[in-house]
Amino acid sequence: QAQLVESGGGLVQPGGSLRLSCAASGFTVGYYAIGWFRQVPGKEREGVSCILSSDGDTYYADSVKGRITISRDQAKNTVYLQMNSLKPEDTAVYYCAAGLQARIRSNNWYLSVRYDFWGQGTQVTVSS
8 A cells, every 4th residue: 555654844943954754655756756745724735846756857846946855765765855944934734745757747746636645744833
């Protein structure tokens, strides 16, 4: 059974860093596009970043470019989201998701409907 488990969230001061992990089981992350999304109450889920399976291309939302890096460790079957220079507006529940590579491209990676299964989320709070 395919499963994704996020970890690494927590409380951090503005300007601080966190590394989120997305551990996969039941499938190989190298064969799927893996996306990170975030959501705050009352708002739609927002695409943060994605790494494609085919060539490892990465994509980022404009709001996080230059501050966040997505990476993949195939030996650990885990995808990471390194977040630096965190801002209060980064506060959200962060989710990772996996989708078939054939359905995810550079022009739709941020659409949650493109992904087939999701983790349970991890809370990130940026506050002084």
